[in-house]
Amino acid sequence: xxxxxxxxxxxxxxxxxxxxxxxxxxxxxxxxxxxxxxxxxxxxxxxxxxxxxxxxxxxxxxxxxxxxxxxxxxxxxxxxxxxxxxxxxxxxxxxxxxxxxxxxxxxxxxxxxxxxxxxxxxxxxxxxxxxxxxxxxxxxxxxxxxxxxxxxxxxxxxxxxxxxxxxxxxxxxxxxxxxxxxxxxxxxxxxxxxxxxxxxxxxxxxxxxxxxxxxxxxxxxxxxxxxxxxxxxxxxxxxxxxxxxxxxxxxxxxxxxxxxxxx
Amino acid sequence: xxxxxxxxxxxxxxxxxxxxxxxxxxxxxxxxxxxxxxxxxxxxxxxxxxxxxxxxxxxxxxxxxxxxxxxxxxxxxxxxxxxxxxxxxxxxxxxxxxxxxxxxxxxxxxxxxxxxxxxxxxxxxxxxxxxxxxxxxxxxxxxxxxxxxxxxxxxxxxxxxxxxxxxxxxxxxxxxxxxxxxxxxxxxxxxxxxxxxxxxxxxxxxxxxxxxxxxxxxxxxxxxxxxxxxxxxxxxxxxxxxxxxxxxxxxxxxxxxxxxxxxxxxxxxxxxxxxxxxxxxxxxxxxxxxxxxxxxxxxxxxxxxxxxxxxxxxxxxxxxxxxxxxxxxxxxxxxxxxxxxxxxxxxxxxxxxxxxxxxxxxxxxxxxxxxxxxxxxxxxxxxxxxxxxxxxxxxxxxxxxxxxxxxxxxxxxxxx
Amino acid sequence: xxxxxxxxxxxxxxxxxxxxxxxxxxxxxxxxxxxxxxxxxxxxxxxxxxxxxxxxxxxxxxxxxxxxxxxxxxxxxxxxxxxxxxxxxxxxxxxxxxxxxxxxxxxxxxxxxxxxxxxxxxxxxxxxxxxxxxxxxxxxxxxxxxxxxxxxxxxxxxxxxx
Numbered sequence: 001x002x003x004x005x006x007x008x009x010x011x012x013x014x015x016x017x018x019x020x021x022x023x024x025x026x027x028x029x030x031x032x033x034x035x036x037x038x039x040x041x042x043x044x045x046x047x048x049x050x051x052x053x054x055x056x057x058x059x060x061x062x063x064x065x066x067x068x069x070x071x072x073x074x075x076x077x078x079x080x081x082x083x084x085x086x087x088x089x090x091x092x093x094x095x096x097x098x099x100x101x102x103x104x105x106x107x108x109x110x111x112x113x114x115x116x117x118x119x120x121x122x123x124x125x126x127x128x129x130x131x132x133x134x135x136x137x138x139x140x141x142x143x144x145x146x147x148x149x150x151x152x153x154x155x156x157x158x159x160x161x162x163x164x165x166x167x168x169x170x171x172x173x174x175x176x177x178x179x180x181x182x183x184x185x186x187x188x189x190x191x192x193x194x195x196x197x198x199x200x201x202x203x204x205x206x207x208x209x210x211x212x213x214x215x216x217x218x219x220x221x222x223x224x225x226x227x228x229x230x231x232x233x234x235x236x237x238x239x240x241x242x243x244x245x246x247x248x249x250x251x252x253x254x255x256x257x258x259x260x261x262x263x
Numbered sequence: 264x265x266x267x268x269x270x271x272x273x274x275x276x277x278x279x280x281x282x283x284x285x286x287x288x289x290x291x292x293x294x295x296x297x298x299x300x301x302x303x304x305x306x307x308x309x310x311x312x313x314x315x316x317x318x319x320x321x322x323x324x325x326x327x328x329x330x331x332x333x334x335x336x337x338x339x340x341x342x343x344x345x346x347x348x349x350x351x352x353x354x355x356x357x358x359x360x361x362x363x364x365x366x367x368x369x370x371x372x373x374x375x376x377x378x379x380x381x382x383x384x385x386x387x388x389x390x391x392x393x394x395x396x397x398x399x400x401x402x403x404x405x406x407x408x409x410x411x412x413x414x415x416x417x418x419x420x421x422x423x424x425x426x427x428x429x430x431x432x433x434x435x436x437x438x439x440x441x442x443x444x445x446x447x448x449x450x451x452x453x454x455x456x457x458x459x460x461x462x463x464x465x466x467x468x469x470x471x472x473x474x475x476x477x478x479x480x481x482x483x484x485x486x487x488x489x490x491x492x493x494x495x496x497x498x499x500x501x502x503x504x505x506x507x508x509x510x511x512x513x514x515x516x517x518x519x520x521x522x523x524x525x526x527x528x529x530x531x532x533x534x535x536x537x538x539x540x541x542x543x544x545x546x547x548x549x550x551x552x553x554x555x556x557x558x559x560x561x562x563x564x565x566x567x568x569x570x571x572x573x574x575x576x577x578x579x580x581x582x583x584x585x586x587x588x589x590x591x592x593x594x595x596x597x598x599x600x601x602x603x604x605x606x607x608x609x610x611x612x613x614x615x616x617x618x619x620x621x622x623x624x625x626x627x628x629x630x631x632x633x634x635x636x637x638x639x640x641x642x643x644x645x646x647x648x649x650x651x652x653x654x655x656x657x658x659x660x661x662x663x664x665x666x667x668x669x670x671x672x673x674x675x676x677x678x679x
Numbered sequence: 680x681x682x683x684x685x686x687x688x689x690x691x692x693x694x695x696x697x698x699x700x701x702x703x704x705x706x707x708x709x710x711x712x713x714x715x716x717x718x719x720x721x722x723x724x725x726x727x728x729x730x731x732x733x734x735x736x737x738x739x740x741x742x743x744x745x746x747x748x749x750x751x752x753x754x755x756x757x758x759x760x761x762x763x764x765x766x767x768x769x770x771x772x773x774x775x776x777x778x779x780x781x782x783x784x785x786x787x788x789x790x791x792x793x794x795x796x797x798x799x800x801x802x803x804x805x806x807x808x809x810x811x812x813x814x815x816x817x818x819x820x821x822x823x824x825x826x827x828x829x830x831x832x833x834x835x836x837x838x839x840x841x
Contacts, residue, residue, distance in 0.1 A: 057755075057757040059756065060754035100312055101306050104312070107614050109605060109612070112612075114608075119609075124605060136390050136391060138388050138391055138393075139383060139388060139391045139396075140386040140394075141386060141387070141388035144753065146753065152752065156752070158379075159382060161374055161393065162375070163391070163447075165312070166315060166599070167451055169603060169605075171313070171603055171605075171615065171617065175305065177305045178303070178304040179304055182781070185767070185810060188806045188807070190806075191304045192304065192305075249605065252452055263606070
């Protein structure tokens with residue numbers, strides 16, 4: 001492991017941030033030139049990821065970070081499903097001929113005002129709540145919230161009772177109704193257990209961002225922003241502090257980590 | 264202090280063996296269905312990502328609620344010293360255990376990973392009412408078993424305060440258990456039709472009703488098998504009144520539940536769906552739960568003559584149980600069919616059935632599994648009644664049999 | 680003499696059993712050369728040794744995997760020594776088509792011993808039993824190193840050489 005061990009204070013230290021930021025700007029420019037000669041399709045995620053900073057992989061996650069997303073629905077066009085396609089490709093579920101028993105980790109919800117017909121579309125996935133009802137009701141504790149705010153299913157102890165699916169106000173969870181083969185090696189999924197959006201925890205832990213946010217930035221409307229809500233210097237924290245944002249069913253008090261703007 | 268004689272189920276007919284055989288066959292089919300569902304995954308059922316709990320849960324919760332109610336005759340006889348019920352206390356206890364085991368079997372076999380039952384019993388998240396229920400259910404079985412021992416053991420049954428203490432413990436435990444079962448649904452803030460504090464007392468009232476109904480049907484069946492009359496006239500009259508009162512209580516809480524939700528603008532749409540526009544769910548509610556399952560049997564109990572009492576309590580019990588299944592179906596499945604509101608006041612649509620009433624058609628494996636739960640309970644009860652003296656000796660035998668025959672086989676024990 | 684006659688059937692049976700053992704062992708030796716055909720022979724993994732002693736791994740691999748999985752899932756600790764993904768990577772067995780076989784194939788590394796011991800493997804209900812195809816956008820980017828250029832080179836070489 002060659003990852004340097006950053007002390008927690010380093011993330012907030014202004015001079016260090018500036019140094020890192022200026023290095024990023026340089027490398028971004030260099031990368032833009034270099035991208036033409038590199039193998040096609042290589043995603044230089046690490047050079048473009050302003051928000052996430054990698055944590056050494058032998059250290060546990062802490063509550064200092066709270067991962068979240070900000071979705072600007074004004075930039076989300078009705079017909080675009082880049083986020084859905086990217087998530088399905090990344091995590092190994094299919095979007096072809098969806099039936100009610102097929103898993104959907106993220107979906108586009110079309111919303112229409114019955115009075116004047118105006119509407120919008122927004123992606124809805126696990127909201128990674130701070131007070132998740134799914135975590136409250138899980139009898140074995142398989143549904144749990146990681147210290148950094150990502151809500152996950154520990155499929156080793158999931159017994160498939162589906163109580164979390166009853167409890168989730170957002171219908172974010174799916175049950176695997178059939179035997180699966182050829183799962184992605186970083187996204188295990190199996191028959192008889194419950195699953196949902198993991199915020200691409202395998203990417204986040206390596207310093208990247210979720211596939212949906214990345215695809216939206218690359219080929220969608222640039223509506224999805226991922227970052228650390230607890231870091232006041234992060235782009236997401238600044239925007240949430242500046243603009244009027246809301247969260248789905250905020251009245252329920254679950255404190256989701258997914259913010260929506262312009263809905 | 265009159266001595267109450269108890270007997271095993273020894274005098275039985277081919278009818279009884281046939282019944283046991285039928286239940287064994289249904290259990291075999293249910294186990295096959297459970298294996299089929301586990302092997303192929305739940306895709307072979309009608310359940311999907313919106314209706315996650317289907318027919319097996321309807322039967323399982325129905326049996327579990329009935330189980331806690333079936334204990335009433337025993338616990339009330341001990342706690343409130345009602346002598347009328349004392350002869351039926353042992354049957355009440357064993358029936359309670361059997362119904363609970365049947366319900367739990369269905370619940371476990373419907374899990375996505377039933378092979379992880381050990382995990383479920385060793386890894387706990389104590390904020391979950393499900394986790395608490397695991398202790399409440401297994402504790403119930405242990406406490407009722409101990410209670411039965413106290414009632415049946417020669418020495419222990421002479422200890423009046425022990426029986427009273429066990430009766431109190433069983434009574435309180437059973438109330439907590441039913442509260443826990445109702446709260447499974449009541450705690451779900453996301454579900455407009457199911458959430459609310461009233462679910463706990465509603466389930467308690469329903470448990471009184473269905474538990475007594477099951478007890479009546481088992482008693483009558485056993486009477487028929489043994490060609491003996493086990494229920495006194497006094498008991499029949501008492502049961503008639505009790506069924507009516509319990510039905511009234513259940514109806515009261517049902518009315519409160521719906522009226523409150525209709526009153527709130529927030530839940531009015533959900534209630535409109537359930538009571539008016541819900542298709543099968545609306546039909547099952549009005550026809551199954553209210554008319555056939557509550558009002559009709561209440562009318563029968565009120566207006567039937569004295570001489571018809573025995574038949575009336577049987578018919579009423581069957582109708583109440585049908586109403587109970589309808590109530591469970593409407594609550595559990597209807598409650599899931601109604602879409603959750605992500606954007607209140609707006610019309611939603613998506614590839615994941617947002618904004619739409621979720622489809623559900625029960626399938627044969629689910630039905631077989633559910634019926635298997637009832638059969639497990641009935642087979643276990645039948646076998647238990649044969650093995651140990653749970654049944655009271657009847658006041659008089661049906662013409663052609665002498666009650667001495669029954670008494671000779673029974674073990675006479677002091678009433679307390 | 681009398682005793683021998685009475686116990687003759689027993690002695691005969693023991694003799695037959697002994698002969699069978701010797702013969703069976705001999706047949707095994709003749710068939711395989713050095714190793715007996717009874718014990719399983721798992722395929723050799725990549726590299727010269729495993730991340731721990733073979734005897735340790737044989738006994739404790741499930742313990743270390745269970746411990747690792749809790750660390751990874753709940754705490755995000757993704758050290759490589761006992762990572763399941765790394766195990767599968769090193770211990771992959773190539774099939775006829777050149778790709779690693781899945782657990783459906785009896786040649787799969789885990790099945791070699793688990794079939795013999797008749798212990799069912801639950802892991803592959805959910806986990807992929809062979810290394811994933813190297814997809815450019817699908818793979819998580821490597822952790823930042825002290826030198827981002829070096830990490831980039833490392834990332835590129837991995838995605839191109841697999």
